[in-house]
Amino acid sequence: MSSSESVKSLTELVQQPCPPIETSKDGKPPEPSDPPASDSQPATPLPLSGHSALSIQELVAMSPELDTYGITKRVKEVLTDNNLGQRLFGETILGLTQGSVSDLLARPKPWHKLSLKGREPFVRMQLWLNDPNNVEKLMDMKRMEKKAYMKRRHSSVSDSQPCEPPSVGIDYSQGASPQPQHQLKKPRVVLAPEEKEALKRAYQQKPYPSPKTIEELATQLNLKTSTVINWFHNYRSRIRRELFIEEIQAGSQGQAGASDSPSARSSRAAPSSEGDSCDGVEAAEGPGAADAEESGGPAAAAKSQGGPAEAAVAPEEREEAPRPAEKAQPPPSGAPGPADGPGPVPNPAAAAAAAAAAAATPAGEDAATSAAPPAEGPCRARDGAHRSSALPSTSAPAAARRPSSLQSLFGLPEAAGARDSRDNPLRKKKAANLNSIIHRLEKAASREEPIEWEF
């Protein structure tokens, strides 16, 4: 299918009022009237069902760069203005649970940091925003749900079926297997504040602790190693997301102020530098950073904490994770350095745990580490570069090729693409390079004569 064709059908799709969001109460997403053409992906609830053969995945792939922050902002507005809940929205429109929706709305990742799958909810949101009847439909859903609930409640009261779980409306329990035993469920681990504190301290010293360190931490805190591992994974990724938000917010503020305040600068640079500052040198180190603790851990931290964010750092996080910003602005009298800092003093075990983490650090990597952060940012850029280059075809180039049509399709006057190219000279350069490559390819194709490539 030619791109113009698909765009056309997409446009129609988006413009036509969404088919009734048949959120079947059984929790199963409404099956598209015609099965998604040969799409291996499992069907997900999609208010677009019933449209052409285009699956959400295709839409995502064709989508221009979306302003995830702006989208979530608008969605939040619409939801609150109309008193619509996240649960309803999530289950009906996105096919996600309430918690995921909350998280997504509160901390959207920038488009270029998202995998195809991660982009999906944003495309859905955008489409939903574009649907003139979006609120109405959701309201209807709400009413229906309420009705069903009342009905059920009424009947269960009269029938006195005691064991009926009060799950409202949707039972989207996977499969219909009669819950064998809720006893089988593992109780949720809840970390005590001191444990968290200890882990944070350990993180400050070594964002990528070695198995040995993890083991020690787990022992000292009396946790399972898997818990400690999970905690580090979660913490790293959540801190990273916090940073994105900070950057975005700083960016939007900075824009107002126009000039070159550090924050404005950094935020402007951020998205682009994600890709660029790493080009070359840093990139070479790449993933090795994962082991970086062995070779000077902080680098690893920087990798994920991200350099470019410099000025845009959450105050809270600022004291928690080592990051470049601190380098630029050395804390007065070593303040933030958690390890040495006057922060809350964890309980002995926790303190010991943190100490253990520190101790496990190879030579010279002491608490100062956190005060002398790491190797900077480029790394985060690495990540960004990485991903953005992994998926560019879906964003920049695609948009470049048919910007207007796709953007109008998604109704995106403010699509981030424009901002990006404006912000990022390097990206421009790359785009230019790409264009030139394409141009030469085209030429080659038409001429069929050998060409000397130099990229």
Add this chain to the structure above:
DNA sequence: TAACAGTCAATATC
């Protein structure tokens, strides 16, 4: 294979 992205779902908080 480790790190990660994305998500669920239990729990906490408002």
Add this chain to the structure above:
DNA sequence: GATATTGACTGTTA
């Protein structure tokens, strides 16, 4: 009751 937080899990990636 709605929303936010967070430990755990699954699948993907390099």
